[in-house]
Each structure stands twice: as C-alpha cells, then as structure tokens.
Amino acid sequence: METTQNTFEQFKLNRQLLNAIEEAGYTTPTPIQEQAIPLALAGQDILGIAQTGTGKTAAYALPLLMRIKYAQGQHARALIMAPTRELAMQISEAIIQLSKYTDIRTVVLFGGVGPKSQIEAIRDGVDIIVATPGRFMDLYFREEVTVKHLNVMILDEADKMMDMGFMPQIRKLLEIIPVKRQNMLFSATFSEKVERLSHEFLEFPTRIEVTPQATTAEMVSQTLYELPNFHTKMNLLSHLLRDEEVFNRVLIFTRSREVAGLVHQYLLGRVVREDALRVIHANKGQNTRTNAMEAFREGSVRVMVATDVVSRGIDITEVSHVINFDVPLMYEDYVHRIGRTGRANHVGQAITFMTFADEYHIRKIEKMIRMEIPRTKLPAEIEMMETPRNEMQDMLREIDNQKRKEDPTFLGAFHEKKAYRPPSKFNQKDSRARRGASSRTKKR
Known part of the structure; x- marks a missing residue:
C-alpha cells in the first residue's frame, strides 16, 4: 500500500488538528516540521537549530496539542517560554488557531501591561501557558501559577533569551518545575551559552539542524552602502523610501530607541505620510506596539522603524525590504533582522548602512554568515x-x-598625537567639493 508523503496526514494527527491545519492554509510540512514532529510525538527531548520563518512553532505546537488532547483540570500541563512579548503573543495565536476544534485552553503571559486579566485567565483554568520569563516568575512568586502539573517545557528563541539576560530566571524555573517532563529547545544559533543551557535543560536530546547555523535566508538579496555619518544615512534613507512602488513594506532597524525616535521624526510627513509610518521600541506601551504591528501586517502602515525588539519571531510574510540603519552589535541579530523579509517564498531585500566605525562589526558578521x-x-x-x-x-x-x-x-588613537583621517572610501573631500559646486549652481 502506498504511503502518502509530505502531508500532515503522515504524522497521524487527530482529525481536529488536521482540520485546523487545512483551514490555516498549511499543505506541506517544512523540513523542521518533518523532522521534529515524529520525535516530539514519541516523547523525545529535542534540540532544534532553525531560523525564524522555518515553521518551528507548528513543529512543537502540533505534537504538544496531540499530547494534551483536551482540557483537563485547572492547572497548566505545558509551558512555552519566549524572550519577547511579541513572540509570546504570536506563539499563543498560532496555538489557538491550531487548537480551534478542541477545548484546549491557552493563556499568554507578558509584561508591559497590568497582570489582572492574565491572572483571571489562569484562574479560569489553563492547559498551555505561553510566557516571557519575567512575567511568569512574577506570577509564580505571587502564587498565581501552579507548576507541579507541568510535563512539557519548551524554550523558543533560546539564543535571544541568553542575549537578553534571562538565564537567572530560566535557572530558577528549572529548579521549581517537575524533573520528569519532555523538553524542547529551539534556537536560530548554537552559541556557547545556548550549548551550556542545552546541557542543563535537555536529557539525551535529538539534535535537529535544518539549516547551517547563522545562515541568511535564501530568498533575501543583501547589499551594503558605505556612508560617513548619520545625516548622510538619513539622506540615503529618504531617497530610497521615496520610491513607494518598490519600497512598499519596509522595516528599518536601529540600535537604540533614541535613534529610532530620531529616524521616525525625520521621516514623519516629510518623506512618509503620517498614517503610513510607525515606530516601536521598549519604551512604547504594549497596546501601541501591538496595534502598530497589526497595522504593518495588514499593509496600512508602509514603513516601520524598530529596535531589535521585533527582529525575531514576527511573521509578516510580505516585507519587501529590511534596512539596517545601524549595524547590530549582537551579530546573530543581523540574521534575524534580515529574516523578516524573504519569508514564505517571497523575495526580499536587505540593505545595510555602514560607517567606517562599523567595518569591524561587518567583518565579524560576514565571517559568521560565511559570505561577503x-x-x-x-x-x-x-x-x-x-x-x-x-x-x-x-x-x-x-x-x-x-x-x-x-x-x-593598545593605548588608543587619542594617545597618539596625530589627526585621524577616515579611510578614503569614507572621505568627504570630493563630496564637499561636489556639494559646493551644487550649491553654487543653485545660487546662480
């Protein structure tokens, strides 16, 4: 008898899940799903190395829903940890979508908003909790969360959790949850920190690596501009964004919320219509961030300026361009930033602005992604x-x-009494002459 290959039927999922999968528009399992789902269904611990946008949420959510099957009792039986509010909300939405034909109860916990509604949701009964580490531990210490029934623990975007300093909370969590449980850890990169965590967290895991570590998305073309300073960056950014037909849905990444604010203010009304531009960073309230992301996802907002708070896990399929206004200092974030475009078989473009002070970081990034x-x-x-x-x-x-x-x-250039001259490619002498000639022409 011939076996059906490359469909979700091959995993012997129940009919409720298969109906939800079909309704969500999924037809063929991705490589991470093909490898992870059978292992997770068998109860194995999994270490998954996979970029965002590869379908890893469904890779762990589907076997988890098969294991839980239906609502039972008052307390959570599974916990999924995510580094950011946005990712936690996205995971929760995906699980709710996949479990729509079951009575499984999912609650999402994150900071930035008051805990009252989240506490009420937990008290109403819960099967799966999706949470950021800080809010989860806060509610645990308030005795609003019970952990003794947990039998599945999943860490998503583990490398980002390490970068954001969540290791102490994760270690506390591992001390309080039951030892006998199934564990799954997913990460886009396998740094030393993640490797140490995997030894603490996983028991004889099966490692799945669907793409080489730190591989940039195949559907993304990358390019880099060498620029001398902030104001020239703004001139180039304005020039690019004026082409609304080509730059039709753009994510601009900056290192800090201060720079994000400056870029937003410069573009506002002058280059991009007010209703087509948003900015999000850690100082923005959760409702503001959620509404901005929804507007960007729907296409009513054309340009989004953001810090790395949204560089991971946000699934918007038709981002035409990612612009790195600043080169990221966490080199893995370069991969995650540009992974916001080129998703779901759409072609995307990633553009990076580099000053001469960024060359060091670009060399490190190029070494990591194994390409120039x-x-x-x-x-x-x-x-x-x-x-x-x-x-x-x-x-x-x-x-x-x-x-x-x-x-x-090394003592530093300031100890050497020599005037520093930027590399010739960043030199401004010719540009000053050109600008001077241009201004003289205008005066005439």
Whole structure:
C-alpha cells in the first residue's frame, strides 16, 4: 500500500488538528516540521537549530496539542517560554488557531501591561501557558501559577533569551518545575551559552539542524552602502523610501530607541505620510506596539522603524525590504533582522548602512554568515554631509574599543598625537567639493 508523503496526514494527527491545519492554509510540512514532529510525538527531548520563518512553532505546537488532547483540570500541563512579548503573543495565536476544534485552553503571559486579566485567565483554568520569563516568575512568586502539573517545557528563541539576560530566571524555573517532563529547545544559533543551557535543560536530546547555523535566508538579496555619518544615512534613507512602488513594506532597524525616535521624526510627513509610518521600541506601551504591528501586517502602515525588539519571531510574510540603519552589535541579530523579509517564498531585500566605525562589526558578521555582503555605489544624487566633531569623536572611540578587544595593550588613537583621517572610501573631500559646486549652481 502506498504511503502518502509530505502531508500532515503522515504524522497521524487527530482529525481536529488536521482540520485546523487545512483551514490555516498549511499543505506541506517544512523540513523542521518533518523532522521534529515524529520525535516530539514519541516523547523525545529535542534540540532544534532553525531560523525564524522555518515553521518551528507548528513543529512543537502540533505534537504538544496531540499530547494534551483536551482540557483537563485547572492547572497548566505545558509551558512555552519566549524572550519577547511579541513572540509570546504570536506563539499563543498560532496555538489557538491550531487548537480551534478542541477545548484546549491557552493563556499568554507578558509584561508591559497590568497582570489582572492574565491572572483571571489562569484562574479560569489553563492547559498551555505561553510566557516571557519575567512575567511568569512574577506570577509564580505571587502564587498565581501552579507548576507541579507541568510535563512539557519548551524554550523558543533560546539564543535571544541568553542575549537578553534571562538565564537567572530560566535557572530558577528549572529548579521549581517537575524533573520528569519532555523538553524542547529551539534556537536560530548554537552559541556557547545556548550549548551550556542545552546541557542543563535537555536529557539525551535529538539534535535537529535544518539549516547551517547563522545562515541568511535564501530568498533575501543583501547589499551594503558605505556612508560617513548619520545625516548622510538619513539622506540615503529618504531617497530610497521615496520610491513607494518598490519600497512598499519596509522595516528599518536601529540600535537604540533614541535613534529610532530620531529616524521616525525625520521621516514623519516629510518623506512618509503620517498614517503610513510607525515606530516601536521598549519604551512604547504594549497596546501601541501591538496595534502598530497589526497595522504593518495588514499593509496600512508602509514603513516601520524598530529596535531589535521585533527582529525575531514576527511573521509578516510580505516585507519587501529590511534596512539596517545601524549595524547590530549582537551579530546573530543581523540574521534575524534580515529574516523578516524573504519569508514564505517571497523575495526580499536587505540593505545595510555602514560607517567606517562599523567595518569591524561587518567583518565579524560576514565571517559568521560565511559570505561577503555585496557593496553598492551610492546614487549620485545623494548629498554627502560633513561629519560633526562629536560624532567623529564617538566613532574614533568606538574604533579604539574595537582595537583593544583585539589587542589589550593598545593605548588608543587619542594617545597618539596625530589627526585621524577616515579611510578614503569614507572621505568627504570630493563630496564637499561636489556639494559646493551644487550649491553654487543653485545660487546662480
């Protein structure tokens, strides 16, 4: 008898789940789903190395729902941990969608909003909790969460949890939950921190790696512009965004909320219509962030400026461009940022702006992704601005810090009484002459 291959039928899931899968539009399992679902159904511990956008939420959610089957008792039997509010909400939505033909109860817990409604939801009875570590531990210490019935524990985006400093909460959690349980850990990269956590958390796990570590999305073309300073970056960004037909859904990433605010204010009304532009970062309230993401997902917002709070786990399938206004200092975040485009077989483009102080970080990123990011010439009409003295000094200090990392005996350029001249490709002499000629022409 011929066996049906490459459908969800092959996993022998119950009819309620298969109906929900079909309604959600899933037809063929992704590689991570093909490998993880049978192992998870068999009760094995799993270490999954997979990029965001590979379908790993369903890879652990479907076997989890098969295991739980139906609502039972008052207390959670499974816990899924995620590093950010946005990812926790997305996981919860996916599980609710897949369990719609069951009576399984899912509650999502995250900070940034008052806990009252979340506590009420837990008291009403829960089977699966999806949570950020901080809010979960807060409600545990308030004795609002009972952990003794937990028999499945899943850590999603474990590398981001390590980067965000959640290791103490994770260790406390491992001390209080039952020892006898099934564990699954998913991460886009397998850093030393994640490896240490996997030894503490998993028992004889099966490792699944569907793509090489830190592989950039195949459907994403990457390009890099070399720019001297912040104001020239803004000139290029404005130039690109004026082409609304090509740049039709754009995510702009910055290192800090301060820079995100400056970029947003500069673009507002001048380059992008007010109703088509949003900014989100850690200082924004949860409702503001949720509404902004929904508007961006639906397409009513064309341009979103964000910090790395949204670089992982947010599934928006038709982002045309990701622009790295700042080069990320957590190098894995480069992979996650550009992974927001080129999803679900859509082609995407990732554009990175690099100052001479960023070259060190770009070299590290290129080593990690095992490729050189192609450089692109600046459009001739981009005005190259003078670098203010304080910005130049900040960049020089950054270069000193980079050199000290490589050589602890290095004293620093400020100890050498020589004027620093940026590399020729960042030099502003020709651009100043060009700008001067341009302004003289305008005066005539």
